[in-house]
Amino acid sequence: MAFDPDAKLSDVLASGYDLNNQLQALLSRPLDSRGQELAMAFSQELSRVFLVSLSMLNSNSSVAPEVRTGNSSGVSTPAKEKRARSDNGGVVTPTKKSREEGIIRKEFTPSPHKDGYQWRKYGQKKIQNCNFSRYYFKCNRHRRCEAKKKVQQQDAGPPMFEVTYVNEHTCHELRASDDDAAAAAARMASPWTTSRRHALAGAVDTARGHGHGAGSAEENEAMVSCLAAVVSGSVPPPPSSGWPPAPEASASDPDAAGRSATVADDEAMMTMTMMVDDTGFSWDPWWSLCPVEEAASGPQLVVMNPANHHRDDMHMDKDDAGGFADTVWPEHTCGAWRRA
DNA sequence: GACATTTGACCAAC
DNA sequence: GTTGGTCAAATGTC
Numbered sequence: 001m002a003f004d005p006d007a008k009l010s011d012v013l014a015s016g017y018d019l020n021n022q023l024q025a026l027l028s029r030p031l032d033s034r035g036q037e038l039a040m041a042f043s044q045e046l047s048r049v050f051l052v053s054l055s056m057l058n059s060n061s062s063v064a065p066e067v068r069t070g071n072s073s074g075v076s077t078p079a080k081e082k083r084a085r086s087d088n089g090g091v092v093t094p095t096k097k098s099r100e101e102g103i104i105r106k107e108f109t110p111s112p113h114k115d116g117y118q119w120r121k122y123g124q125k126k127i128q129n130c131n132f133s134r135y136y137f138k139c140n141r142h143r144r145c146e147a148k149k150k151v152q153q154q155d156a157g158p159p160m161f162e163v164t165y166v167n168e169h170t171c172h173e174l175r176a177s178d179d180d181a182a183a184a185a186a187r188m189a190s191p192w193t194t195s196r197r198h199a200l201a202g203a204v205d206t207a208r209g210h211g212h213g214a215g216s217a218e219e220n221e222a223m224v225s226c227l228a229a230v231v232s233g234s235v236p237p238p239p240s241s242g243w244p245p246a247p248e249a250s251a252s253d254p255d256a257a258g259r260s261a262t263v264a265d266d267e268a269m270m271t272m273t274m275m276v277d278d279t280g281f282s283w284d285p286w287w288s289l290c291p292v293e294e295a296a297s298g299p300q301l302v303v304m305n306p307a308n309h310h311r312d313d314m315h316m317d318k319d320d321a322g323g324f325a326d327t328v329w330p331e332h333t334c335g336a337w338r339r340a
Numbered sequence: 341g342a343c344a345t346t347t348g349a350c351c352a353a354c
Numbered sequence: 355g356t357t358g359g360t361c362a363a364a365t366g367t368c
Contacts, residue, residue: 121345123360136359140344150359346365354357 016049040116051110105165112151112161117141117169119149131155145171 023042026035123136132153139147146167154160 124345124347125358125360128357134358342368344365344367346363348361348363350361351359352357353359354355 012049012052016046016053019046019049044116102166103164104168107163107165108154109161109163110159112163115149115163117147117171127152139169139171141169142171145169147171 019042023039023046026039026042029035031039118140119137120140121135122138124133125136127134130152132155135151137149137151139145147169148166150162150164150166152162152164154162
């Protein structure tokens with residue numbers, strides 16, 4: 001979705017309204033994997049709409065910074081990239097040379113982790129003429145998936161990351177073929193009934209860490225409820241079935257699971273979208289909703305990294321970068337991430 | 341013990 | 355020789 005640099009806030013919000021209508025239409029019927037991808041795409045665009053709208057409000061301008069300038073950091077970039085970015089809301093269309101190198105997409109985003117996939121960091125490199133290290137990630141959803149991404153924080157201005165995606169994800173096919181093999185093995189092992197085989201497939205799915213693969217009607221309903229609530233500005237308590245799983249809340253704060261809250265930024269939206277990625281509604285392992293102390297403005301949700309929730313060297317500041325709790329990643333870890 | 345992350349070393353391209 | 359990208363052993367976390 002492209003945002004016209006001359007667009008007004010009302011136009012951007014109107015486009016968000018349209019997106020929401022399309023998402024609701026999509027969610028009104030059972031979702032197959034394609035539908036989930038579409039819902040994910042709509043949701044991401046909605047996040048972008050919110051981001052742009054908030055940027056407009058914060059800057060008291062009709063144009064979001066990254067849209068207005070193409071590069072708010074001041075780092076010199078090729079004119080082509082600037083043009084592409086200003087035309088495409090932060091997404092840079094790859095050149096022919098880039099495609100030959102396997103680069104399929106470039107994005108400038110304050111939230112480099114928000115793409116619905118699970119990534120494993122495999123490298124970090126200090127880049128010449130850059131204040132921040134470049135981080136290298138591989139897709140972690142399947143060992144043989146060749147998708148990678150590079151994350152480079154821009155030197156100046158508000159936290160903004162250049163995310164370069166390399167190679168298409170093949171984890172969908174790889175996982176599907178794995179699941180087929182597992183199901184075939186189960187059929188060979190014993191002459192169970194169809195329903196029992198389905199139960200086994202579900203168990204296999206669960207054991208593989210994405211236990212909501214096809215999604216029951218109840219789960220789908222909960223999904224629709226969550227997304228609709230987020231879009232409308234409030235998050236309902238999780239369904240009594242315990243879905244979605246909230247390890248933080250259930251393990252350390254049982255009451256938190258049922259605590260109603262107001263979505264304060266686009267992070268909660270994205271966390272919801274993380275649940276509908278094509279892994280089958282799984283929670284992103286890095287980022288999950290974590291209830292925090294009530295702010296003056298009322299209960300809020302911010303996103304924290306559960307793996308680092310207890311660490312002193314990782315901190316989240318909801319005031320950073322215009323109030324986006326996630327935009328500290330990985331900027332605030334410079335130095336802190338490295339061993340002393 | 342399994343898995344994820346970190347980081348120095350290595351390699352290829354320029 | 356310099357630089358960016360990747361590997362893999364060491365280390366950390368659960």
